Amino acid sequence: GESVGLHLPTLSVQEGDNSIINCAYSNSASDYFIWYKQESGKGPQFIIDIRSNMDKRQGQRVTVLLNKTVKHLSLQIAATQPGDSAVYFCAENRGQAGTALIFGKGTTLSVSS
Amino acid sequence: DAEITQSPRHKITETGRQVTLACHQTWNHNNMFWYRQDLGHGLRLIHYSYGVQDTNKGEVSDGYSVSRSNTEDLPLTLESAASSQTSVYFCASSGQNTGELFFGEGSRLTVL
Numbered sequence: 001g002e003s004v005g006l007h008l009p010t011l012s013v014q015e016g017d018n019s020i021i022n023c024a025y026s027n028s029a030s031d032y033f034i035w036y037k038q039e040s041g042k043g044p045q046f047i048i049d050i051r052s053n054m055d056k057r058q059g060q061r062v063t064v065l066l067n068k069t070v071k072h073l074s075l076q077i078a079a080t081q082p083g084d085s086a087v088y089f090c091a092e093n094r095g096q097a098g099t100a101l102i103f104g105k106g107t108t109l110s111v112s113s
Numbered sequence: 114d115a116e117i118t119q120s121p122r123h124k125i126t127e128t129g130r131q132v133t134l135a136c137h138q139t140w141n142h143n144n145m146f147w148y149r150q151d152l153g154h155g156l157r158l159i160h161y162s163y164g165v166q167d168t169n170k171g172e173v174s175d176g177y178s179v180s181r182s183n184t185e186d187l188p189l190t191l192e193s194a195a196s197s198q199t200s201v202y203f204c205a206s207s208g209q210n211t212g213e214l215f216f217g218e219g220s221r222l223t224v225l
Contacts, residue, residue: 032212034213036214041218041219042218042219043203043216043217044156044203044216045216046213046214049212049213089156093212099144099163100146100158100161100171101212102158103148103155103156103158105153105154106155
C-alpha cells in the first residue's frame, strides 16, 4: 500500500557527530518531500524540502538526499548539537505544492553531550 | 507577526459529547489542515481545505467534520466524542504553491 515511513524509530548520537535519518516512501508518483522537526510539546517545524527533479539539496547544517530509484529519502545533520534532539518526520506531497502532506511515523533523535 | 493559534490547548470531555477545536491563522493562507498525532502513528491527516467553502476528507476523517466559512478559521468538530479520539490535534496552514506547512501548538483532547 501507499505509505511514508521511516526506517528506525530512534537514533542516538554523540554531540558533534553527523546524523542520518532515513525515510522510505512507496508512491512513485510523489513529487515533493519535506522534513519536519518537532520538539517536545510543540508543533512540527519545517526544516528542508526537495522536489523529485532533484537528488540533493543543502541547507544550513542539513542535507536532504532523494533516491527515486529505491524510493528513499534521507536527512543528514552535520555536527549534531543537543538542540537537534527532537522527533523528525518526513512528509510526502502527492499533488501540487500546497496540497495535503502525508507524514511518516517519525524518528526520535537523541543527542548526548 | 502572523501566526496560527489553536484553542483550547487542553480539553477533557466525556464520551458522546460534541467537541469543537478552533484554529485561526492570520497569514491569509488559502490552505488549512487538521492532523492528529498518536504514539506509533505519527501525524495523520483528518480534513483539509483549499479555500472558503472547500473541505476534503483525509486519511482518518470518520467521526470528524470541518467547515470553512472564512479564510482565517477551520474549526474541527467531533460530533460524538469517542475514547479513540483521545489525541493531540494539530492545525496547519500553507500558502499557494508551497509545501511548507505552518503548525499551531496543538490541542490535547482527552475523551473519558
